[in-house]
Structure formats: structure tokens, C-alpha cells
Amino acid sequence: HGNDYYLNVVEMAPEQRETALEAAKQRTLQFLYFIQNDLGFSQLGLADDEFPTADRLPFLPYHREGRRIQGLARLSLNHILDPYAAGEPLYRAGIAVGDYPVDHHHKERPDAPKLEFPPIPSFNIPAGSLIPKTVDGLLIADKAISVTNIANGSTRLQPVILQVGQAAGALAALAMKKGKLPKDVPIRELQDAVLAYGGYLVPSYDISPEDPHFQALQRIAATGILKGRGEPHAWANRTWFYPDSTITLGNLREALIAFAPGLEETPADTNALASLENIAPLLVALALELRSENAPLESTDHLLGYLEERWASAPYQLSQFDATRPLSRIEIAVLLDVLLDPFHAKAVDASGKWQ
Template identity: 25%
Template sequence: MIVEGASAPRDLKTVEIEADLVVVGGGLSGVCAAIAAAREGLKVALVQDRPVLGGNASSEVRLWILGATSHGGNNNRFAREGGIINELLLENQFRNPGGNPVIFDSIVQDWVSREQNLTVLVNTQVFHAVTTDNRVREIHAFNSQNSTMYRLSGAFFADSSGDGILVHMSGAAYRMGAEKAEEFDEPMAPGNNYGELLGHSMYFYTKDVGHPVDYVAPDFALKDVPSLIPRYRRFRTTEQGCSLWWIEWGGRLDTIHQSEEIKVELQKIVYGVWNYIKNSGEFPEAANLALEWIGTIPGKRESRRAEGDYILRQQDIVRQIVHEDDVCHGGWSIDLHPADGVYGDADGCNQFHAKGVYGIPFRCMYSRNIENLFTNGRLLSASHVAFGSSRVMATSSTVGQAIGTAAALCVKAGVLPRDVAKPEYLPTLKLSLSRAGHYVPRYDALVDGNLAHAAKITVSSSLALSGLAHDRGYKQLTASYAELLPGRTDIDNVIHVPVRAARSTELNVELKIAEKPENHTPETLVSAVSLPLDAGEQTVAIPLPKLAQAQYVFVCFMENPDVEIGLSSECITGLVAVKKGGLDKVSTTARQEAPSELGVDSFDFWVPERRPGGANIAFDADHPLHVFDAANLTSGPLRPTSAPNAWMADRADTAPEVKLGFETPILARKLILYLDCDYDHPLESVQYRHHDRVMPLLVHDATISVNGRVVAEIRDNRNPVLAVDLSEERQIDSLSLRLANRQGHAVSLLGLRVE
């Protein structure tokens, strides 16, 4: 029993924590920063003001996680983010196929709990920063649940808080709102009528309870929805959660200091919208629906943006400008929202895509005037226009991993964040990120420090792709379809495609390539043929001229409803079929028509169909495609780009094996394998039910031997990167990798490292 008598005023319990890196903000960008730094050996503290981690992706807000794949609705093929966020999404795909946001919370908690170097403080609000000599020295925070004050000191700090509480209190330079168009020559910069800030959103979930249920709205609920919400006809009983992202408001207010007023108005709107759906008589199908959940906090889109040594801008995205210090990639559209939100007449957003992914420079990831402060997530150094793309969570998560990894480099080398952008340290950062499965644009992740280059590598077989079996029926050409094939630079080729015609007609086939070899927007016509068809089944021959450089060629079968093309069930790394058309959640039309004055390109969308519906187009080739050779194991990006960049075993190989023989024995710490986790497939964390629990082309089982002795047996793998500890091995003369795919597909590896 505790009895406290009268006393002098008491102080709160205070706990002091010292860390190498203190991360403020436990959204996904902060989580990825903290995990990355902890894995690199730093002592890390992660301070989160909410009871759960994950930010807008958590069960408190329930927004889907997206990035460069853009729901699969743009031309960014093989663009899903790698690294830690990829681990989380793949695990969510396996554990949580129904997209339950509460389950995703538990996955994030699992991931941080595994890191012994990481201390996590939830329900803990930072309220004070001590800054001297342009460096943050410590921060003070309070946890109302355990009535404890925390004083956290560190060599480096990262502001991942979204609203930039540490940026603000430390004295770091920042911006809020939209720049004038002339500052960065950004034609998309909005004027006052459109507004300078994106608003907040609040979501709700409903449930069919199997019997009629009444709803009595609270007094504060919005009245007369049809007269106040111009887009009220868009409401559907089949849509809930973040599918109603356009229930947005607050862009005309201070999105930080007036956030509570914005929340109250959004609550008013949401309850009013549900009252309209239940009680207006316009939705009889809503009779058995009950209101199951409404967010208690809004999801925030925009507030402060830090100023780094470089400010990302419109041209970086649209022109895909290359920076030497690009360490992450983005690919979401430039997605700006009108400040009036749900009460405005304008469309809920204006999205304009680039023709491919763009790089994000490291110079955008730290404060230009506070020397030891990293900034990530929504605080990335970007203009308002560029922020319209960089703000999404999957992109922000990769930036988080980059700064966490950079912080480790700073600690170990005794340098500041600004130094990491210099040529002396930048290669080390790129290598460290790539080693962990993070994608660094235009970087060969398999060269530097890879002892496998000293080995003679032999494989049991390599796939010479002579075609794809016609074993999945036909697809009617109600739209134009294309197969992406790796183009040959050495020889002209011919492919033979099975087709079926309802009557005598003509099939037009166009061969197109992208202007930039790493892009996947078919814009340059290489050749075209018109093929006469008789009624019935037949095979057509399509010439494939050799290309000037290695890149994908789009074999485009142009729309003709009288024609069907043969399909294949085979999955091959880097091969995908696409359809000319829009995706409702991204673009309602098949073409982006951009007004010339906006400085954005106009082009066609060619998008894949999700499994189980998606299938490659069947063909036979006169000359096999030799693009899956063993040389790919030790060179190239760790995903398809301008080529598949993978080794694949022959489809008939029942015991695929990779052997490395070293003429001079080596000492090594680990073997790392990089697997095909289908970087083309978006992995939304909620709302979507993904067909696969485990990606089809992953290596599911692996047996690793050193000098003929088994040292590791991996079963039921679902991870994109496999690391095998070799530190116990004295001398390594040979390595053997026996690999298996349990779904009946050819074994595929994107690369390997021996370190």
C-alpha cells in the first residue's frame, strides 16, 4: 500500500535514455528508419505519440500503403519498393490476406520487437528540444499513460513526425504551403483558388449484420448532404474506409494548429454521410448495414516540409532527372488536392504521372541548418508540387530506411549527414541499402565487395526462353493488349502467337519501346504489321527486329473484338502482359492528356491485370531469348528494369543448383540471396484481397552447403532476401545452393552476394 501525505510540489518520474539515433515519429517512415539503424548496430530510440505504430497505415487511420506501383494503374513496371517496407507488405500478404488493419498493426509491432537495439516509446509526445551550436542535443517527451517524463539524448536525431515537431522546435528551416510557380519553374504550382495545402481525411467502416438495423444520427452530424457535398452522387454502399479518401477537408486552415477543428468537422461530415446513406431512402441496400468503425483521428496529408541541401521539384519527377546521390525512388503521381476538399466543386484530386520512376536525392533527407537532424516521411525536402508525389507511405518508408542506414554510417565514420552525400561516403550508403534489398536507382548492387566475383559459378541449367505454352485459353481483344518481352540486340527474331478469329478480319500488331530504356511507357513505334486472319484458330508470325540497346519491347495486339489471343499460365521473371486502359482508382481513361501549360507529358497507360486474372500471352520464338544466364547472379539491379536481370533455371530442371568454386579459399561472413517477389504487384495493406499468400516465383526452399557440408536448410520461405550465416566456416572452397519453387515454376534468383 502507498500512502502519500502532504508535501512540497512533486516532480514527475523522469527516465533518461541515451542513443546513437533518436527517431521522433512512429509512422512507417520512422519505423523503417529505426529498424534500419538498429540492424546496422546502432542503439536507437523510437518515440511515437500514438498508442500504435504505423501512422496513417495503422488501425487508427486505416489508409492503404502505396508508392510507385500506384495500384498497378500507371506504367511503372516492377516498381514496388524494396527493403523493410517490402518485408512488411509481403508478411502482411501472408498473414493478413483480408486486409485487416489491426493485423497489420501486429506485424509492425513484431518487426520492431525483433530489434534488440531498439527502444520503443508509444503514447509519448515530444514537447521540447535542446539545440546548441546548430545541433540537437536532447529532446523531452511525456507519456500520459505511465505519467513519465523522458529525456532522450543522441548523436543524431530524425524527425519522422509528419508535422515536424522536432524540425520546428530545433530551429530547422522549413516550408508550409505552395511555392509560386516561378520559384522552381513549376507550371503545376497551384494558385489561391485551388489552395496551398492538402487536407485531412477520416474514414469509416460498415458491416452487414444480416438483419435490418436502424441508425439515429447524432445532433452534430451534417444535415442536407446533397446540398453541401457537390459530389454526393459518388457515395456507394460498397465503398468504405480509404476508398472514400475524398472525404477530405481542412486545406484552407492551418493543418497543424487547427487540426482539432478539422477533426471535428470531419466527424460531422462522416456521421452525416452515413445518415444520408442509411436514412435518405436512396440506398435500400443499406438496410442491413451497421456502422462498425469511425476513425478517432484524421489522416493527415500535408503540413511542414523541411529544407535540405536540395529541394525536390516538379522537373525531377516529370523529367526523371538523375542525381548522383539518388538513394530511393518514387513513382506515385503528382497528386494535388483542392483545398476546399469535400465541400468543393472540383474533382477530389488532380493526378499527373511521369513515364517512369524517379530518383530521390539523399540531400533531401537532412536539415540544411541543423547538422545532426535527418528529416523523412512528409518532411522530405520537396516543393509542394513534388510533395504531391513523394508524400505517400511506401515512398516515405524507403526514405526512412535510407536515413536509418545513413545514420549508422555517420556514427561509424564520425561524419555528419551532409558528408554522406559526398563521393567518399555515398557508395558505402548505396551498397548498405542495396545489401538489405532496398532499391537504389541505376546502381549495380552486386559488384562492390561481392566475393562471388572471385568464384567460378556454374548452374545446373539456364532458361533459354523459346516461348510460353498456350495452356490458358484465349483473351478477346476488347481492348489493346501487349506482352513485354526483352528485346534482342544481336539478331532479328520472329514470334508465333496463337489466335482465334470469329470471322475473317485483320489483326494489327505494333512493336513499341520506351524512349528511356529503363521506362515501360510504349511511345516509340519500332514497326507494325497487319495480319489477315481467317475464321477459327491459327498462328500468326510477328517479326521482332533487333534493338539498338537492351530494353523491353511491347508487342501490342491492337483492339479488335473479333480476335482472341492465346494465353499462358507460365510465370517468368520480368515478363508481364498489359492492357491499354485506365484503372478507376488511378485514371478513368486510357490516356493521360495533360494540358501543355502544366509541363507534364501526355501518354497512354498500359496496365497489368492482377492475378488470378492476369496471364502472359502465349508464343513460340524462332530464336530463344538468352536473358536468364548465370552472369545475372553477380551483376545488375536487384529487379527487372530494362531487362529481367535474373538467373532462371530451365523449366525442366528438377534439381536447380548454383555452385561457386573458389580457386583460392575465402573467409566470408554471409551469403545473401535476392529473390523474385514480383515487384510489379502492388501490395495494398488494406481494402484489397491479394490472390497469392506467397509470391509465385519466390524460392520457397533452399539447402546451402559449404565444402560439401550442409550449413543451412530453409523451408517455407516467404522473404524477399535470404541471408545465411557463414561466419563459423574457416575456409570456403565451394558453395552449393540447391533451390526449389513449390508452385511449379522455374527457380529464379535476382542475384547473390558473398561477403
């Protein structure tokens, strides 16, 4: 942390800022001198082909943290630790992801609270963190998004803020195109744009954007019907969706009831593994609940015949049609996404609440 420098230039006059930033530059150069001379790494230095500045330093300092807005959503450590049990379902409104641990540098400030940061899984950033609560026509990115001080220790990383910047640009473009304020653009439309340019709505370590079913899983995960399992892991945390694993009919039914409470009367053998044959009644019931126009509703037999004809072709692109075999989680995600489209059937606000 030898290059850290505490500085608050927000309320300084321009001349004061220049003086303060010059002192920060000198700290960096002193740290480099220490590395070269005291530690003996004389081969390390400032690149002469990176920045066209007289001192070879960047145009702007790197700010680890600054002032942050109060947004339509505010991401906290609790949301990162367990997105499904944090109270607010911010994960449903995700527009970017991150995997860095909580990391704060306070070695030079002995008066700073001594906090032990817990290990965390990978996480996502809700759209509401980019939209100010009380200022219209403005979008925020980088370190100024609506997160807590502790959460900023993870969300500040470049891979995260680059995604946030892309999402802010997409939201601004959608707002202009529709003639709306950013806060009035449907969140699902913003998320569609994020997926269209290869972005993530939720973190998924075990399925990447190159997979043909990536977007289907992302959309179903953003409804909460299929949930990931977070895993703290060194300096690159993970969330697993186990796309090739099975799920019991009882667990799937419970997840679908949480999404569409009208399914509570649907009977199910809770211990059986979910198969096309035993989830067909659930699919028909859910189609009725969502008023889906994509699914044939005459009977479960008709539905199975409909799926058999389309199983291997786009947009399903699945293999080995067999109504009796257990389905994988990715197959269930694709079935729900293509057949019923629950992602678009229930709108969410900028904090992930159902609208």
C-alpha cells in the first residue's frame, strides 16, 4: 500500500487541487525510488511509451474511492454475501458483475475502524445503483455509483466499472431513443441490451457468454427461479449454477411458486428428479398464470409432442429428447426461457422488486 495517498479534492479550488495532486505525484515517485534503491529493483521504472506526459505519469490519478450517490438502489455487503436473503432482491436488476474480495487500505490511518472483512462470492450490480434518487436525466458510473463504503472495496475494480460504464451508455441510448428519462426505461429492456453486447446480468462461473444457452440461463437466473451458489475463492470469487446437474421436482416447484404464487395447488411428487413428463403440468399451469402465448395449452401430451418436434432446433438447441429422463438445470432454463419467457413476463424496478 506504499502508493496510497489520502486526498479529498472535491471542495478545493483549482489551484489548491494542482498543489495537492503534485504532492500525491511526489509520493508515487518516492515509492518508486524506494523500490529501485532500497529494495534493489533497479530495473523497474516508469514506461516511456505509455503516457505522453513530461513525468511519464498518467493524466489523472487513480481514485480508489470518492463521493457516491444515493441511487434508486444501494448495494451493500449484505446483498453481496447472500443476494437471495438480503431483503431487497437487487440481483434481479443486475447489469454488471464482479468477483473481487472486499479490499480497503487504511494502513496510514490508525484512527480508521479495525474491520475484518468476510469472504464473499462473486456478485452483480443493480441498475438502480447508476440512477440518482433525486436528480433526473443523470447517470452515474465508476466509483460514484450507489454502493456502501464497504461494498466499494469490491465494486471499484476496473473490470466492474467498465461494465457499469457500458450499461450506463446503453441506458442513456435507450432513454434518448424512447424519449424517456433513464429512470423510466424498463429494466428488462436495459438488461436485454446488456446481454446483446455480451454482458452479464448475474455472475456465472460455470457457463460463459460463448455457450449457446448462456443468455437463457442469465434471464432465468435474473428471475430467481434458478439460483446460483456463491463461493469465496482467493482473489477471484465464484458463483456456480451447475448447468449439467439435475434438480428435484419439489425444489423446482418451490422456485416456480415463489415466482408465480398461483401455482400452489399444482400437485407434484417432490422427491422425484424433474423430467419433461413430470414438469409438464407445471409448465402448462405456469403458461396459464403468465398468459403465455408461446406454449400450447391443450394438454400435457400436446405440450410434449410440441417440444419433441422442436427439441433439437433453434432456439432450444437441446439433445436427446426423452420425456422420462431427468432434465439438467440448463435444459430447464432453456425450456422456461423459450417456452414461457418469465424474464419478460414480470417486470422489475431498478431495485429488483416486481412491478
